[in-house]
Amino acid sequence: MAIKIDRQNGQNYAENIANSALSFNSGTWTVASGTGTSTISASTYFEGISSLRLQNNVPASDLTVTNSNHTTVIDLDGNYQISLHLRKNVALEQRQLDVLVYQNAVLLDTQSCLVGSTDAELDDNDEWVRYQLGSGYALNKLDEITFQFVLKGTTTAEPTTIMFIDALMINPAERGNTIVPFYTKPEQSKQVFGSYNYQDDGTSSVTVASGGSWYTVENNGLGALTTSAGGFTGVEPYDISTNEFDLSDLDLYDEVELRLDLKATTSTSNDTILFRLNIASGAAYLNLYSKEYDVATTDDQIIIYVPVGVLTSLAKTDGFTLECSSNASGTVVTTNGYYIKVNKRFV
DSSP, X not given: OOXXXXXXXXXXXXXXXXXXXXXXXXXXXXXEESSEEEEEESSSOSSTTOEEEEEESSTTSOEEEEOSSXXXXXXXXXXXXXXXXXXXXXXXXXXXXXXXXXXXXXXXXXXXXXXXXXXXXXXXXXXOEEEEEEEEEEEOTTOEEEEEEEEOOOOOSSSOEEEEEEEEEEEEOTTTOSSOOBSSOSOSOSOOEEEEEEEOOSOOEXXXXXXXXXXXXXXXXXXXXXXEEESOTTOOOEETTTTEEOOTTSOTTOEEEEEEEEEEEOSSTTEEEEEEEEETTTTEEEEEEEEEEOSSXXXXXXXXXXXXXXXXXXXXXXXXXXXXXXXXXXXXXXXEEEEEEEEOOOO
């Protein structure tokens, strides 16, 4: 019977020698017997980007899944520990997953993991639960280790039964600790900020047609240095089609840091140029910059640094725009580019 690990073993870490496919971030698992599916799920996972999702469409019968390419080769003779994380999604029902460990295509061990309980005080539902298989395994150099999973049949009123599997770990046991350590620290992401650059191709500009009026500053993002390669997956903080800083991909209390690179060309002497952020379509304004020019015609590069917090749901959904104004018509504002740093709030 597998041991349920209740404590956070946060001081003891070890490398996982299982291949990357056994993090269930990729690969194909197939149904060997029973009726159902085995898919990679990007919506539910403990570590990495996805988990293995088993769905048994005939809950009273077993569902067995296997793979043909997820072989882990042992590098050195020794004793090894195996652990994994499981998750179910129906309250007050118990699920059983059998883990079959094969050594060189021969069944080495079968361990049963009981997930959850019909007792509300003991139930583990919609949360990841960690299990350790057996007390250890003596493995030899070049042994090929593979796995099968069996979602056991059960009596339930549900039309299907579902189990998620993630963070399967094989590690050397010579650490003087009978509990398998974490190999992935329990943090949400290793990336703490995202970097984005939106360079204009030199064609975006706005001309102040009326002194005192406010105009949206444009940036087409078509310059050669435009990139979001250093950003967060699924987060794009600027929309070139609307010239709007878009916060909808962020969470409340995240932050964006802006470096705005602009050029102002004055039209008259004593021309005063101003910049502000129009937040959530006029719900609030943040004044950024003001400068008076003595001579009639001046080209002046303007660099503005400003942090902006996602403090309200309205700011998140409606975003903000950069606007400029002048006390005289004819002033031209040209955009060189925007650098944006996105800081995620991890709690």
